[in-house]
């Protein structure tokens with residue numbers, strides 16, 4: 001099919017007989033032609049409707065042909081441009097082509113040749129547009145498939161992490177609870193949805209690196225040797241290595257790496273301190289500790305919510321950020337029943353006194369509860 005039929009063409013020439021002649025010839029072969037006499041009129045025509053092709057006289061009053069061609073190329077890149085020029089301006093016309101014009105037509109022109117060049121420019125434009133669309137579709141497909149592959153892999157890592165925890169009755173469900181606690185703390189502080197989601201995700205995956213720690217070290221009830229302790233510490237870096245290629249979100253990966261940093265600076269793996277620790281990692285540290293304290297361990301029974309808060313407050317400033325500890329306390333009335341449910345325990349009332357204690361004494365009476 002000819003590209004001429006129905007093609008929208010803009011003819012810009014201050015010489016009325018020439019633009020009318022071009023207009024008639026192109027209309028005769030089925031094009032829809034609009035003729036204007038200067039650059040200003042051409043730009044306003046382009047703003048009103050799109051053109052497949054603009055035929056621009058190089059010597060225009062006001063906005064020159066070159067300038068007009070450049071403006072159209074920038075604002076409407078899908079409009080092909082043919083420069084119409086006199087013999088004296090051929091060098092400039094060639095320069096225009098280098099700058100993106102499709103062709104040039106030299107006055108006085110042969111009408112058949114003019115139509116042929118218009119047809120050729122339209123054909124080339126069509127191919128370029130099709131190629132652009134094809135590339136865009138291809139890119140979108142690659143993006144979608146990458147996202148799908150990442151989701152799949154991430155799903156596999158989440159189940160791997162759950163499976164790892166499920167093997168040990170003491171850690172079962174730990175990451176899910178840490179994720180919920182951290183998410184609640186962040187939400188309570190007015191952190192936006194996207195960042196809260198990121199913190200929750202990092203919470204869900206924070207200990208995935210324990211896959212790389214020997215099981216007998218992980219499950220050892222007694223104190224660890226120096227070497228075993230170093231091995232356990234390695235889980236934050238292993239976690240980072242597992243997640244970096246899967247998570248497009250490098251901030252979540254950073255949170256996993258730094259969730260054992262301490263506010264006072266003596267944590268691992270990098271000994272970061274205070275605001276040098278990524279915010280999400282500071283939140284995770286508080287959530288991680290609270291869940292660990294309120295869960296049974298092989299070497300001790302779980303603490304009550306009050307006792308756990310006492311421990312957190314006791315370590316505030318040294319191990320945890322004080323404001324984050326208090327943010328957790330503020331959310332405890334909502335958090336505790338949910339945690340009890342996730343643990344599969346019976347009673348879920350944290351007690352009224354606790355939420356009124358915010359900012360109070362630094363260690364509590366470790367009464368057992370929940």
Ligand SMILES: [Fe+2]
Pocket residue numbers: 206207235259260
């Ligand atoms: Fe950890």
